[in-house]
Amino acid sequence: xxxxxxxxxxxxxxxxxxxxxxxxxxxxxxxxxxxxxxxxxxxxxxxxxxxxxxxxxxxxxxxxxxxxxxxxxxxxxxxxxxxxxxxxxxxxxxxxxxxxxxxxxxxxxxxxxxxxxxxxxxxxxxxxxxxxxxxxxxxxxxxxxxxxxxxxxxxxxxxxxxxxxxxxxxxxxxxxxxxxxxxxxxxxxxxxxxxxxxxxxxxxxxxxxxxxxxxxxxxxxxxxxxxxxxxxxxxxxxxxxxxxxxxxxxxxxxxxxxxxxxxxxxxxxxxxxxxxxxxxxxxxxx
Ligand code: PAF
Numbered sequence: 001x002x003x004x005x006x007x008x009x010x011x012x013x014x015x016x017x018x019x020x021x022x023x024x025x026x027x028x029x030x031x032x033x034x035x036x037x038x039x040x041x042x043x044x045x046x047x048x049x050x051x052x053x054x055x056x057x058x059x060x061x062x063x064x065x066x067x068x069x070x071x072x073x074x075x076x077x078x079x080x081x082x083x084x085x086x087x088x089x090x091x092x093x094x095x096x097x098x099x100x101x102x103x104x105x106x107x108x109x110x111x112x113x114x115x116x117x118x119x120x121x122x123x124x125x126x127x128x129x130x131x132x133x134x135x136x137x138x139x140x141x142x143x144x145x146x147x148x149x150x151x152x153x154x155x156x157x158x159x160x161x162x163x164x165x166x167x168x169x170x171x172x173x174x175x176x177x178x179x180x181x182x183x184x185x186x187x188x189x190x191x192x193x194x195x196x197x198x199x200x201x202x203x204x205x206x207x208x209x210x211x212x213x214x215x216x217x218x219x220x221x222x223x224x225x226x227x228x229x230x231x232x233x234x235x236x237x238x239x240x241x242x243x244x245x246x247x248x249x250x251x252x253x254x255x256x257x258x259x260x261x262x263x264x265x266x267x268x269x270x271x272x273x274x275x276x277x278x279x280x281x282x283x284x285x286x
Pocket of ligand 1: 058
């Protein structure tokens, strides 16, 4: 079983010993409800030379808005620990909320422009919560390498920006989206789907694939690419927050759309569940 640590000082003391031995500590930040997508992040940090690997499990209240799913977010610690054990994770860092945010807590980390559109519009305080908690996880762990999934694409661009802007000495890995066989991106929130919603949910991937294939055939009209993506999603989902092409790095208006330079981002509701997904045009979802 992994060693379980629940406070930042103990974690830093442990990782300091490993760093002193010349080991490259790896970190995979998570909110638990682990699935094989998370385990692909563990494999990625290991393949990049990390040892030991720390998986943090912390449902971060700071990144949930008032009417979001903090209370019902799945908490499956015993299963998560077993999964980490099966994948050879050496340390699980699982702080309690008051160890993370003790009384009097009032400091935050903010990244500006890249957090403004898309998720930033739908969830105005979300990224400030993410960048603050990831900074705290980095400070407690002192990792050489950290891995994040590109399913949360804007989160990935935001954290990458934060590390560069603030000179954080962490090698950042942005890992490919892990998908079920029918294309649905793996997500802890997939557990909320009813059986009938689960059968409709892959439409989000079908939309991304239709646009990405059209792009590969030479389509460069942004409106047409967005229309192609929207058609299957509209048929299966109840509300679409956005389906839009953006610059793959800064998430701004893409200008001329070029391979690897543009990403198609989607957020949509199926019943009470909000799913997000994306693909880099012309190289993914083909
Ligand atoms: O992607 C997530 O699970 C969370 O946003 C993260 C990065 C662990 C921060 O709480």
